[in-house]
Structures are given as C-alpha cells and as structure tokens.
Amino acid sequence: MPDTMIKICGLKTPEAVDAAVDAGATHIGLVHFEPSPRHVSLNDAAKLRRRVPDSVKVVLLLVNMQPAPTGEALDAVQPDVVQFHGNETPEWLALVKEKTRYEVWKAWGLMNAQSLENVLAYESKVDRVLYDAPAKKLPGGNGVPLDWSLLREYHHRIAWGLAGGLTPENVVDAIRTTHAPLVDASSGLESAPGVKDIDRITAFCRAVREA
Ligand SMILES: O=C(O)c1ccccc1NCC(=O)[C@H](O)[C@H](O)COP(=O)(O)O
Numbered sequence: 001m002p003d004t005m006i007k008i009c010g011l012k013t014p015e016a017v018d019a020a021v022d023a024g025a026t027h028i029g030l031v032h033f034e035p036s037p038r039h040v041s042l043n044d045a046a047k048l049r050r051r052v053p054d055s056v057k058v059v060l061l062l063v064n065m066q067p068a069p070t071g072e073a074l075d076a077v078q079p080d081v082v083q084f085h086g087n088e089t090p091e092w093l094a095l096v097k098e099k100t101r102y103e104v105w106k107a108w109g110l111m112n113a114q115s116l117e118n119v120l121a122y123e124s125k126v127d128r129v130l131y132d133a134p135a136k137k138l139p140g141g142n143g144v145p146l147d148w149s150l151l152r153e154y155h156h157r158i159a160w161g162l163a164g165g166l167t168p169e170n171v172v173d174a175i176r177t178t179h180a181p182l183v184d185a186s187s188g189l190e191s192a193p194g195v196k197d198i199d200r201i202t203a204f205c206r207a208v209r210e211a
Helices: 014-023 042-050 067-077 090-099 113-122 171-178 198-210
Strands: 005-009 027-031 057-062 081-084 103-109 128-132 160-162 182-185 190-192
Touching: 005 057, 005 198, 014 027, 014 042, 014 198, 027 042, 027 182, 042 057, 042 067, 057 067, 090 103, 090 113, 103 113, 128 182, 160 171, 171 182, 171 198
Parallel strands: 005 027, 005 182, 027 057, 057 081, 081 103, 103 128, 128 160, 160 182
Antiparallel strands: none
8 A cells, every 4th residue: 555645734834844844744735815824925835835845745725716816826836736625616626627737636525425425526627635524614724523434445536635633643543444545634733723833743744654
C-alpha cells in the first residue's frame, strides 16, 4: 500500500511551512478566505508558495470566488492544486480543470451515505474529492471529525482524501478505519486558532507514517 499522503492546511508563516515540509508533508494548504483565522493574502500566499520545494505540492484554498478573482488568485499564487471549499458547481470546476494546468480538488461535507452518492456529480470533473465534516461556522477548518464508518469498505470512483478534526491522536485510527490515501489536518495542529504548533505538525506526520 503506497504511503499515505499528508496535507497540512492553514499555514500562515514561513516557520510553519518549513516545519510541515521538514516533517514530511506531501501537500501544504494556504487558505485565502478572509473570515478564516488561517486566511493569508494573495501576496503572502505567493511568498509562502515560493519557499516550498518542488517535491511538495502547494494547495490554494478558495471558497465561492467568482471566475475573475479566481483567475487572479491562481495567477498570483501559482499553486499546484486549487481546492474549492464552497458550493462550486461541477460545471465550473470542470471548466477550471479543462482551461488551466492546476489540479482541481473539491471539498465535500460528508453527512451520510446519500452525500456519498451526491458527490458523484463531480466524477471526471475534478482530480480529487476531499471529504470533510459538514460546514459549520466556517466552510472548513472546524476541527470536527466526520463519521469515518461511512467510508469503511466504500468503493471510491473518484480519487479522494480525508479531512475533518484529524489530530496526531486520532489519525492512525482514521487511516485504519478508512484506508484514506491522503489525510488533511488544520485546527487539530494548532495552539490557538490559526497558530500552528510545530510539535503537533511533526507528531501528526510521524503518526501517519506509523499507521
Ligand atoms: O482552515 C480553514 O480555516 C478553512 C476555512 C474555510 C474553508 C476551508 C478551510 N480549511 C480547509 C481545509 O482543507 C481544512 O484542512 C479542513 O477543513 C480540515 O480542517 P480541520 O477540521 O480544522 O482539520
């Protein structure tokens, strides 16, 4: 079984980015969504992006942006992946995938078996679906686990990843329950909203490798 990919999301500082890269993250996430405590400006995201080695993918995270600002954000940051974390339609994401060079991910709030069926509207329109807990005060980054049993023995038709309330303490169980090929964590690796804890980033990556 290939190693589980690791996305550390909501990074705002060079120190946190460097720590995630050094700890073995395969993806680092930059949130451009002003209501989030992890929001980074496009200028800061571009600076952080430039310090990431080619071996690690940079994911720019957007929420319900219109086409023109989406293009401006992608041009400014030049990520490897764009993750849409709002109510973006399959048609819009298929257009982004067709017209740009970016890997396209769709975050999907997983509530029940029906929501697992509903996400199939994005099949062949995105590169990966990131299953997360349903939106709460924020569309994501809420620190709430989803029901992993929904994914036990599920036959996935779209490349996927697991997010939602993952921590160094629960990620081994999450991987063993779901066999997620990628895990994503944000608030569970923080000492305060938006403040990443370097030791927790390191512990999370170590736990994933031991799963
Ligand atoms: O992280 C945020 O603040 C955020 C805000 C708005 C939309 C998405 C956001 N995060 C996206 C992610 O991919 C998070 O890593 C994911 O939702 C898991 O977050 P957490 O439950 O805090 O680990």
